[in-house]
Amino acid sequence: IDSDCYVEEDVLRTTFALSMSAMYTAEVPLYGDLVQIVRNINQSKLPSATETERLSLERHGAIRLGTNQELQTVHRIFNLVGMHPVGYYDLSVAGLPMHATCFRPVDGLSLQKNPFRVFTTLLRPDLLRSDDAKSVALSLLRHRRIFSDELMRLLDVAESQGNRLTKSQAETYIIQVLRSFSWHSTAAANYEQYQLLKSEHPILADIACFRSAHINHLTPRTLDITEAQSAMLQAKMAVKSRIEGPPRRKCPILLRQTSFLALEEKIHFPSSSSFYDATLLRDPNDATPLIEGSHKARFGEIEERGAAVTPKGRQLYDRLLELVMQKARSSDTAATVDPHTIDKIMEDCFQVYPDDWDELRKQGLVYYEYRINMSQNTMMRRNAQATFTSNSFDCRSTSLESLICEGIIEAVPITYEDFLPFSAAGIFQSNLGSNKNDKSATERNELNACPDLEGFERALGTQVLDPDVLYAGMQKRSLERCATVLGIRI
Ligand code: OOG
Ligand code: NI
Incomplete structure (x- = not known):
């Protein structure tokens, strides 16, 4: 055939x-x-x-x-x-x-x-x-x-x-x-x-x-x-x-x-x-x-x-959800907790979950796909290269963060493909x-x-x-692609 x-x-x-x-x-x-x-x-x-x-x-x-x-x-x-x-x-x-x-x-x-x-x-x-x-x-x-x-x-x-x-x-x-x-x-x-x-x-x-x-x-x-x-x-x-x-x-x-x-x-x-x-x-x-x-x-x-979310992000989610359930159970209408009460408790408890993409990334709560920002010109890339080879960064995230900061790399959150x-x-x-x-x-x-x-x-x-292995792999490969294009080690 x-x-x-x-x-x-x-x-x-x-x-x-x-x-x-x-x-x-x-x-x-x-x-x-x-x-x-x-x-x-x-x-x-x-x-x-x-x-x-x-x-x-x-x-x-x-x-x-x-x-x-x-x-x-x-x-x-x-x-x-x-x-x-x-x-x-x-x-x-x-x-x-x-x-x-x-x-x-x-x-x-x-x-x-x-x-x-x-x-x-x-x-x-x-x-x-x-x-x-x-x-x-x-x-x-x-x-x-x-x-x-x-x-x-x-x-x-x-x-x-x-x-x-x-x-x-x-x-x-x-x-x-x-x-x-x-x-x-x-x-x-x-x-x-x-x-x-x-x-x-x-x-x-x-x-x-x-x-x-x-x-x-x-x-x-x-x-x-x-x-x-x-x-x-x-x-x-x-x-x-x-x-x-x-x-x-x-x-x-x-x-x-x-x-x-x-x-x-x-x-x-x-x-x-x-x-x-x-x-x-x-x-x-x-x-x-x-x-x-x-x-x-x-x-x-x-x-x-x-x-x-990363395992750390998931732990925070699960912990807050558990807190919501505890509060819902102890509210005096426990037999039939009404949906609005649960929603209100939810909103209150989840205040502590960071709600800003930069913050979520810096705290390692969400998986990201890293991409070279195409709107940046090659001049900037070369600058970046120079910066990175001349500096000795002891912390990988510092260098990644500064690349993001300079607009050379953009961090796009990876979509959750699974269930709860x-x-x-x-x-x-x-x-x-x-x-x-x-x-x-x-x-x-x-x-x-x-x-x-x-x-x-x-x-x-x-x-x-294991879904985490898959998300972490996507994130890692995207970083490696960036590193190759920029000619640096990330
Ligand atoms: C599956 C329910 C689970 C979802 O979106 O979380 C599900 C079922 O009812 O068989 O589909
Ligand atoms: Ni479903």
Whole structure:
């Protein structure tokens, strides 16, 4: 086969992301409205059309998986579109029997082309309390097949071709992948099984009762989440009561998210007397009527992304968040801390987090990409060179800081490409359906919280990448590029 006809990984990822978005728009029209709201707001904020175009591509999605086998297959699926497992998220801290990773591109250029991410959670059966629910869930999961034979075959083919697909293979591939993530309005579980699993945990029913790993939301990136949230309210969407993540700042860090709440959707359940074969398909001779019920899983989310913080910056964030939670718990309305009170406490506590790019850099709280300021002429560069070779700087940051000061190097904050476990938990909790008012995640912390990174990596069959290593690498390489161009050591 002519190697020219292989599809480039970044191109395939963009096709995949756009196809997922088209599928979800068809499935959940309200998501289409949300994308339009975000697009309008972004357009009013960005000067250049090309920037708007790239931003309008940016999305993340989320899927929930039940078994190691499913996780390993999803790993193979995403690998072909250049998305790799980054980070470990323990969701048991928020009372959810699951843990997660994020599949996303890792190198700068791919991220720039299309940073499509999928937050992927895996059930932790060890955290389920009811033995009945556990054994029904595991049996349903054992019998379901969410990936088609055609898809499994194409994965083998792609891997034997060096992890790539030809144009025509890629077309079939995208169609088959989408099927695995599409919605089924007829459950695989019968109504009794669904109720049993739901009473153990609503998330368990969502994970184990269906014949696909349905995408449960897609999230466009907005440049102003406060404005986007007002627009959502104006469009009469049922919006989550507060924005997750850090409070509004001059220098945005990490990410802020909000969503419209999960929709109550009609589901058909086979009655408990029905006979099912191993593939969980309804016996064609089965005449028992389907039972009508409903399920809440799918929602629409938006997010505003800020700068990636260093471990020091993250420690400060986590410490302040913990302080906020303590204060919220001890406020006298503790049973139902109202969202405005939390926002107020947030704002107060986060006053101590520096909100100035120079200050954030000098204190080593944020990752930066260093670039030669192109508007500077070569004369200045030569001056800089002279300065640097004639002086003996004992501290690297002094020299970098003076280059920045002189306007020779500019420091651009690196965008945070990952997630926040408590924000994720807040989004999960507000969409579980059993609870009308979306209380903060801390109030429903019922599980014995314990991360299990090792267990997750065993399930995945490989280690997850460390986001800090990736950000630090980007920062370091950008510095090295500057040093090479300027002909100095930094
Ligand atoms: C995933 C929730 C996490 C986010 O943006 O933090 C998430 C889920 O509900 O399955 O997507
Ligand atoms: Ni999300």
